């Protein structure tokens with residue numbers, strides 16, 4: 001199984017590339033999705049996070065955690081952002097390792113990829129993959145795309161302050177997709193990549 005890490009900062013275009021990879025037969029594993037699973041009602045991590053950031057974050061009827069408010073509290077200072085990561089990252093890393101070493105090798109797919117927002121936190125796991133692909137785009141454009149998707153400028157700034165820079169991502173990358181134009185331009189880069197690796201084309 002050919003294993004890929006797909007990395008990029010907030011609103012760079014990872015999920016957009018992911019959809020194209022999936023359409024071409026790639027098996028996806030998304031670390032943001034793992035963090036959503038970790039914070040489901042009744043999970044150990046949810047309980048620990050509520051202990052640390054306030055039990056009022058839990059809905060008294062459903063035990064659902066208020067993610068938006070948690071995000072506000074967590075990204076308010078560097079210390080609180082680090083605290084949230086300390087609670088979630090060990091689980092996230094373990095799920096990623098498990099996927100790459102146990103699930104991916106026996107999966108029925110052309111290739112597999114892990115969508116990673118914070119590449120520096122899993123740097124030691126890069127040895128488990130064949131290729132690192134990163135998606136980059138100018139910061140202003142990303143801020144605009146994030147805003148169109150419902151994040152405020154402040155939320156964008158607070159999150160990217162804790163994310164690796166594009167320089168770091170480019171230094172780690174085997175392949176860089178530059179998402180500074182339209183979707184067709186991004187698609188053309190993905191097409192070239194698929195073609196070179198698997199002699200594969202995206203369906204029109």
Ligand SMILES: CC(C)(COP(=O)(O)OP(=O)(O)OC[C@H]1O[C@@H](n2cnc3c(N)ncnc32)[C@H](O)[C@@H]1O)[C@@H](O)C(=O)NCCC(=O)NCCS
Pocket residue numbers: 009010011031032035036039067068070071074081084085088089092116117118121159160162163
């Ligand atoms: C704080 C939480 C609850 C906010 O949830 P919400 O649904 O509002 O946002 P979502 O998860 O969709 O993320 C929005 C954007 O923030 C980015 N982001 C998430 N966590 C972090 C972080 N610790 N540092 C920087 N950026 C982050 C995401 O990659 C994405 O670009 C959630 O992001 C979370 O649990 N984060 C901590 C887990 C983590 O570090 N995940 C990254 C996986 S490597």
Ligand SMILES: Nc1ncnc2c1ncn2[C@@H]1O[C@H](COP(=O)(O)OP(=O)(O)OP(=O)(O)O)[C@@H](O)[C@H]1O
Pocket residue numbers: 008009010011012013014015016017032117145146149179180181182183184186
């Ligand atoms: N080339 C493009 N042209 C126009 N819109 C785009 C382009 N690429 C991505 N977008 C839009 O920008 C937003 C962010 O893209 P996407 O969700 O793929 O980024 P992401 O890196 O997965 O973000 P996050 O990790 O923050 O969830 C989405 O609404 C997406 O539809």
